[in-house]
Amino acid sequence: MGNEYRAKVFKSGNSVALRLPKALGLGDGDDVIVAAHDDGSFSFWRSEDGAAILLSLYGSVSEGFMAEGRGDVDQSARDWASGDDAAAA
Template sequence: MGNEYRAKVFKSGNSVALRLPKQLGFAEGEDVVIAPHADGSFSLWRERESAQVLMSLYGSMSEGFMAEGRGDTGQDARDWAHDRGVAAA
């Protein structure tokens, strides 16, 4: 793991904001993506790097990922005649 940095959360209007250390290299006004995880942690990356982040995930699943299949993926039969003329949302 790389360097560890500390950050402060503070109130900004009706929101809370996160003050990031300058050493992380983010520029003022730069757009970032914050992805929450089920365990309460977060991932943060520059929006312009989203494609690289996605590609870095390719092949990162464990060997046993989906070993038991997808589970229940069945769908109910659809009455296509009844749905005619109804636009998709």
């Protein structure tokens, strides 16, 4: 685990804002993604780091992953005009 930092939440107009320490390396105007977790905690990262974060969360994929596309996917024909909602359940 890395360093721990304390941050302050304050009112900004009709919203609340989070004042983060400069030591985190974020700059004025950086685009940040914030993810709330079920346990009440939060994670955040720069939006341009999204692909790297995704791979770190869900594991890496092999270099040739989907190099040849998805392949054929069989799907049955649907009658969208019938209004039968049973298939959606």
